[in-house]
Amino acid sequence: MAKPQFTAMYVFGDSLSDPGNNLYFHITATKSNYFPYGIDFPDGPTGRFCNGKLLVDFLAELVGLPILPAYENPSTNGKNILFGGHRFPLSEQIQNFKNTLNQLRNQMEEDEISKYLANALVLMAIGSNDYINNYLMPQIFKSSHLYSPGDFADLLIKQYAGYILEVHNLGLRKFYLVGIPPYGCTPFQLTTGHAPPGQCISSSNNIVEMFQLAT
Template sequence: MALLAVLLPSILSVLAAAQGISMFVFGDSLVDDGNNNLLDSIAKANYYPYGIDFSQGATGRFSDGKTTIDDVLCDLLGIPYLPPYTAPGLNGTQLLGGVNYASAAAGILEETGQHLGERFPVNQQVLNFESNLSQLRALLGEDIRGYLARSIAIMVLGSNDYINNYLLPSLYSSSEEYTPEEFANLLINSYRRQILALHSLGLRKFLLAGIGPLGCTPNQRFWGEAQPDQCIDQVNAIVGLFNRGLRSEVEQLNINHSGAIFSYGNTYAAIDDVLNNPANYGFTVVEKACCGIDLGSQAQITCLPFTSPCENRTEYVFWDSFHPTTAVGSIIAQRAYSGPPSDCYPINVQQMVQI
């Protein structure tokens, strides 16, 4: 049994690759990336007291359990949970099912999140992916081209470029240097270069997730002194500029690269629907974070280590001051996987797999 437990992840990865299902994730949420920055420390210290059950595959990355992309979407696709790029001994057949290159505090811009310590911005994540290709080529030989063309690249970026850059004027000058429209264009232009770099390396199926309504997070409600039941509309309007730009970019990428498929994941709409209709999804708390110290109308701006979380986690929209709970993550993942074009445009992940 012990030997089977050791071999099982590699066996599952091989089976997933044989079925043509592999997933590579690039983003800003991974904490076990070996950088040991401030966010890593907070999240890792929270694992034990928050009762996260790792035996069920939960990663616990700024979450009360499974994450939207890695764990929940992996479940829907029927593939093993993705190892992080820095996982000890990651090589060979373990790579075949896919890898998560995401990094906590990372952004599209290299300077984003620099006050939080070491992290892998998206340009470095692309380089990390490229560093694994030699091992994959050794395993697959001439089949590498077909393997990469069948694989799915999930890209979840942009939130940190606002939370830990543009909306943090005390540490970053970007909001003084760029109008909201200019900053959104800067992000899209930088993002495009990294997307096309991955395309040049052989990936052909891309899910590009938009940013959620950041103005509705407990952090922004608190600092923006929002009225009860109100979000910070100005912040949501700024985020909307990026989302509209990304959706337009998806349309242009599909026109310019006929042998590939790019889809836009409407994260904003999914979370906005939950916030406006919480009872429909079984949620009762939309303004406060499950993990945080109650300051009255809002929750604390950070999730401190060893702080006891709420007991009814499934009733909360937000786990900490920024991130949704696993319950919300499951909704986002399901919409990306099988939702209509209003959720995932022009096609969803399930349809993408079948191409």
């Protein structure tokens, strides 16, 4: 493992960056604790919606930090919170981080916390579910009927900017904002039958691109 380049890494995001919080939610039917999830992960299925490691896992290893635990994992307490963790809706994730910050105050002096937070890495993987599980599902959600693609992108950016500033005001300084992929090329979109053979749904990609350009 490389020498740590940051004191910790805190991840705010959706299911694409979830290392297992879904395992501890009793009210959700969406879990990933069975194969083929985790088929390429050393410990098998861990609650990651992936066959193996997530982007945040690779990034943690790259910067010399342990693979991050799930915020809801009972072992994420005491000194284990020093390296970071994952958090639900973005507003609640920030509240969970505030709870973590209160725990840190029991372990560090205020000046230590300031230096620790200033040298921690914040990864924000946001926007994916707003499109793939909302705007691009007009048969279920009304958002695409209420907002034009440009207006929806602007709405998201304004909300996220507020959240980023709130996290910054808590003392975190180093941010890595993850973009979102061309969702018109995802298997879920391709199964709608709206894509030409062997091609992506360009209209969906164009909608998502507006968010990318706005960021």
